[in-house]
Amino acid sequence: MLIKRSPNGIDLPFSSEITPRAVFESRRDFIRQLAVGSIASASLLEMANREAFAQSASAQKLAAAANPAYAMMEKKTSYKDATTYNNFYEFGTDKADPAIHAGSLKPRPWSITIEGEIKKPMTLDLDSLLKLAPLEERVYRLRCVEGWSMVIPWIGYSLAQLIKKVEPNSNARFVEFITLDDKKQMPGLRSPVLEWPYVEGLRLDEAMHPLTLLTLGMYGEVLPNQNGAPVRIVVPWKYGFKSAKSIVKIRFTKEQPRTAWNIAAPGEYGFYSNVNPAVDHPRWSQASERRIGEDGLFARKRKTLMFNGYSEVAPLYAGMDLKKFF
Ligand SMILES: Nc1nc2c(c(=O)[nH]1)N[C@H]1C(S)=C(S)[C@@H](COP(=O)(O)O)O[C@H]1N2
Ligand SMILES: [Mo]
Numbered sequence: 001m002l003i004k005r006s007p008n009g010i011d012l013p014f015s016s017e018i019t020p021r022a023v024f025e026s027r028r029d030f031i032r033q034l035a036v037g038s039i040a041s042a043s044l045l046e047m048a049n050r051e052a053f054a055q056s057a058s059a060q061k062l063a064a065a066a067n068p069a070y071a072m073m074e075k076k077t078s079y080k081d082a083t084t085y086n087n088f089y090e091f092g093t094d095k096a097d098p099a100i101h102a103g104s105l106k107p108r109p110w111s112i113t114i115e116g117e118i119k120k121p122m123t124l125d126l127d128s129l130l131k132l133a134p135l136e137e138r139v140y141r142l143r144c145v146e147g148w149s150m151v152i153p154w155i156g157y158s159l160a161q162l163i164k165k166v167e168p169n170s171n172a173r174f175v176e177f178i179t180l181d182d183k184k185q186m187p188g189l190r191s192p193v194l195e196w197p198y199v200e201g202l203r204l205d206e207a208m209h210p211l212t213l214l215t216l217g218m219y220g221e222v223l224p225n226q227n228g229a230p231v232r233i234v235v236p237w238k239y240g241f242k243s244a245k246s247i248v249k250i251r252f253t254k255e256q257p258r259t260a261w262n263i264a265a266p267g268e269y270g271f272y273s274n275v276n277p278a279v280d281h282p283r284w285s286q287a288s289e290r291r292i293g294e295d296g297l298f299a300r301k302r303k304t305l306m307f308n309g310y311s312e313v314a315p316l317y318a319g320m321d322l323k324k325f326f
Contacts, residue, residue, distance in 0.1 A: 081292050087146075087241070102229075107246075110231070119166070121166070126231070130216060138153070151291075155216055157214055160209070172252040175201060178198075201259050212235050214233065276326070
């Protein structure tokens with residue numbers, strides 16, 4: 001078995017591919033046998049135990065090394081809250097709808113087509129995506145434009161790793177993300193609440209920023225359908241709607257792409273949509289937020305932070321009027 005060195009220096013087995021439980025269990029037994037045999041070593045035993053632990057709860061575990069640069073002091077949102085209070089309009093507009101209706105989404109097999117202003121257009125299946133770069137766990141704040149937030153341990157790698165592989169040409173200035181558009185799998189597409197498919201976009205330098213995460217899992221598992229299985233984007237310094245779910249296409253463009261919420265209400269949702277407590281939504285303040293899970297009667301609201309606390313992205317907007325480019 002391949003041993004890969006993780007970004008934080010901890011050796012971990014390269015089991016980023018999703019292994020069906022039966023296959024995994026026989027592999028684990030094999031590793032155990034090796035471990036008690038003549039070539040026994042502490043690291044093999046540790047590996048077996050670590051994998052056993054990782055795979056014990058379900059066959060959908062996804063191994064990833066925690067990236068200490070994105071560990072967070074704040075308490076993580078519970079898995080239950082993060083998977084039952086969702087915005088995913090392809091499955092309905094109520095927060096509970098995605099958890100109830102997303103069972104009809106088939107996240108496997110899946111592929112992403114990457115096209116447009118790049119030297120190497122390609123279609124990547126899920127296994128290729130999972131192997132493209134070492135998977136990291138990163139704990140990010142997610143701030144919805146509606147005024148609530150969560151803290152979620154995502155699994156993925158910087159989108160920049162994928163972008164480098166497809167080699168944008170000199171025309172590429174923006175990146176567009178396009179969600180699956182299949183009425184058979186997504187009952188919400190029958191109602192015209194948004195123009196379908198759901199589209200989002202970033203400037204190329206925003207997409208290349210190391211914080212922008214190509215996301216394949218959360219809480220040690222593959223993404224639940226309601227959170228955007230099998231692959232989504234997470235852009236933690238922008239309002240949640242910029243983080244498009246269940247994407248099937250990534251397109252590099254010369255012109256600024258249209259985006260779902262900007263099409264629906266251009267006066268309320270701009271292209272940039274950086275989290276900014278100083279720029280209110282036309283219908284409500286953005287100065288504070290409610291942390292999901294802390295919403296008891298006496299729970300204090302939290303102050304919303306500029307760029308959701310990710311101040312390292314400020315240079316991307318040097319010289320820009322962020323009231324104008326909201
Ligand atoms: N395709 C698609 N992506 C989407 C949405 C959506 O309705 N459709 N909702 C967005 C909004 S408003 C938020 S706040 C986040 C929520 O992500 P989560 O459910 O994983 O917390 O997903 C975003 N991505
Ligand atoms: Mo949102």
